[in-house]
Amino acid sequence: MAPRAAGTVSPAGVVGVVGGGLMGSGIAQAAIVAGLDTRLRELTPELAKDARARVERSLSTAVKREKITPAQRDAALDRLAVTTDLAPIARCDVIIEAVVEDLAVKVALWQELHAQAPPSTIFASNTSSLTITAMAVASGRPDRVVGLHFFNPVPAMPLVEVVRTILTSDDTVDRATALVRQLGKEPIAARDTSGFVVNRLLVPYMLDAIRAVEQGVASVVDIDTGMRLGAGHPMGPLTLLDFVGLDTILRVAEIMFLEYREPRFAPPPLLRQLVTAGRYGRKSGAGFYDYSTDPPRVSALG
Numbered sequence: 202m203a204p205r206a207a208g209t210v211s212p213a214g215v216v217g218v219v220g221g222g223l224m225g226s227g228i229a230q231a232a233i234v235a236g237l238d239t240r241l242r243e244l245t246p247e248l249a250k251d252a253r254a255r256v257e258r259s260l261s262t263a264v265k266r267e268k269i270t271p272a273q274r275d276a277a278l279d280r281l282a283v284t285t286d287l288a289p290i291a292r293c294d295v296i297i298e299a300v301v302e303d304l305a306v307k308v309a310l311w312q313e314l315h316a317q318a319p320p321s322t323i324f325a326s327n328t329s330s331l332t333i334t335a336m337a338v339a340s341g342r343p344d345r346v347v348g349l350h351f352f353n354p355v356p357a358m359p360l361v362e363v364v365r366t367i368l369t370s371d372d373t374v375d376r377a378t379a380l381v382r383q384l385g386k387e388p389i390a391a392r393d394t395s396g397f398v399v400n401r402l403l404v405p406y407m408l409d410a411i412r413a414v415e416q417g418v419a420s421v422v423d424i425d426t427g428m429r430l431g432a433g434h435p436m437g438p439l440t441l442l443d444f445v446g447l448d449t450i451l452r453v454a455e456i457m458f459l460e461y462r463e464p465r466f467a468p469p470p471l472l473r474q475l476v477t478a479g480r481y482g483r484k485s486g487a488g489f490y491d492y493s494t495d496p497p498r499v500s501a502l503g
């Protein structure tokens with residue numbers, strides 16, 4: 202990495218983000234808006250193009266809402282380098298992975314990066330449900346691995362869970378926590394248990410909403426309206442499931458059920474059916490709702 206001029210170096214240095222999907226593009230956006238040089242890696246040139254377009258669209262919406270100026274948007278975009286190559290990511294000071302929720306994929310990525318990255322580089326995982334310890338042990342640098350769990354949509358959600366394992370060094374936790382603050386987010390410290398704080402409570406709630414649909418408790422719309430107007434949630438649970446991604450929630454539920462063996466984490470059959478049918482929620486165009494119309498209407502659920 203080229204040496205940076207004294208006085209211009211931010212404490213976090215250059216941020217690498219691996220995975221430019223819903224979360225990775227949001228994390229990269231938060232980093233560039235905070236003034237950090239950021240490299241985002243996607244698997245193919247097409248996905249890389251999509252990831253950059255997602256960040257550009259989101260920043261343009263922020264301009265329209267007068268949250269940033271066009272000049273601030275352009276300066277932020279100048280700080281973003283999108284690549285399909287892992288080598289520039291390995292030269293970053295902090296690397297945040299936001300790839301698919303699959304331990305084997307994440308471990309393979311960390312092992313490849315460990316072979317190329319300086320020993321001081323921090324590896325941070327945005328996993329929703331996997332334990333950080335498993336990645337730390339396999340990574341080759343257990344003291345430098347930490348969880349940084351962001352929430353969707355990243356630019357709007359102020360929380361990040363900072364997850365330390367029994368192997369994480371104090372320096373790694375301090376640097377990761379400082380990065381969270383630099384991104385303008387509020388850190389909370391969580392122990393390395395599957396789902397950490399928020400998903401341990403939120404995932405059974407979302408799965409229960411699917412069970413309520415399965416059991417005919419009420420319609421999809423009425424369940425959502427009930428939780429919005431009766432409990433003050435910004436989105437009903439089925440809208441939220443579509444927003445998060447049903448494929449991701451299925452993986453998360455499978456991982457948490459395997460970990461805790463408690464029925465509340467078991468994926469309901471309807472969730473599996475929707476994913477098998479390719480209905481991943483908003484990102485695929487349909488889930489519990491069909492997004493081909495505005496406003497979206499309830500999908501056929503059999």
Ligand code: CAA
Nearest residue numbers: 259266328329351352353354356357358400435436441445
């Ligand atoms: N990208 C960036 N910013 C966005 C956004 C997006 N996709 N959608 C909304 N925003 C911002 C808006 O710019 C606006 O910001 P200001 O208040 O600063 O102006 C703010 O969010 C509110 O937006 P709107 O008024 O347009 O819309 P809203 O009031 O309907 O809020 C929402 C949108 C923030 C998404 C809100 O519906 C919400 O909080 N929903 C729940 C989200 C949630 O629970 N996320 C957690 C999911 S679980 C998870 O992430 C963990 C996991 O591991 C699965």
Ligand code: NAD
Nearest residue numbers: 220221222223224225299300301302327328329351353445
């Ligand atoms: P997404 O489906 O939007 O993106 C998945 C990303 O993984 C894409 O960049 C894709 O190219 C990449 N990918 C897929 N297969 C891969 C492979 N074999 N090797 C390398 N990369 C691969 O998913 P997302 O919602 O952005 O989730 C990414 C991570 O963030 C997951 O660990 C998820 O649990 C976590 N997370 C998701 C949310 C959410 O609300 N969706 C919230 C917090 C954390």
